[in-house]
Amino acid sequence: MPDAPAMQPLAFTERPPAEMQARAADFLALMAQRRSVRDFADRPIPPGILEAAIRTAGRAPSGANQQPWHFAVITDPDRKRRLRQLAEREEYEFYHGGRAPEEWLDALAPLGTNASKPFLEVAPALIAIFAQRHGLAPDGSHVKHYYVPESVGIATGFLITALHNAGLATLTHTPAPMAFLNELCSRPAHEKPTILLVVGYPAEGCEVPVAGGVKKPIEEIASFL
DSSP: OOOOOOOOOOOOOOOOHHHHHHHHHHHHHHHTOBBBBBOOOOOOTTHHOOOOOOOOOOOOOGGGOOEEEEEEEEEEHHHHHHHHHHHHHHHHHHHHOOOOOHOOOHHHHTTTTOOTTTHHHHSSSEEEEEEEEEEOTTTEEEESSSHHHHHHHHHHHHHHHHHHHHOOOEEEOOOOSOHHHHHHHHTTTEEEEEEEEEOBBBBOOOOGGGGGGOOOOHHHOOOOO
């Protein structure tokens, strides 16, 4: 029988119902302002913000607490320029090379997206999010990871929320295929790039498509049984 795991007291703050309701409403109002931005300013991000947000993402729950993720932060202009070239090559094939079925392109039409991705160079930071198919033990052997897509998805949600809470805008960009990110970010082959998160301040006068702010009502997304 394995030894019982070490335990510690839970750090938990219970709040009065009225405070809970106020905090829930305030957080909903904050997150209701979150929008995907494609027009970024080139202003630098204050020191420590990205690190704190990634630490927050690292607090996400994961299968067996294996934390199967890696966040590669890209701020070097030359690397961003190269990334844009590679991403736009894939995006051109998506939009014009027959990769995307017509119904997918029709679904994207209200958002006004296309193969041109200047924000990949303009935004001050890009965060490539990698899912680790397995871990590595000290002896170099493979350690199986469990619930990898679910775990990385939750951590990504934490990251986007932390960045929005800090006062930054984001865009989840997913060029397909994304294997070029492994070489560009010097990441091993057992890590799969899942999302390229664009981070920064919105450009002055930034506009976003009306369609992107239309969300389903709670009656369509939840059941209370």
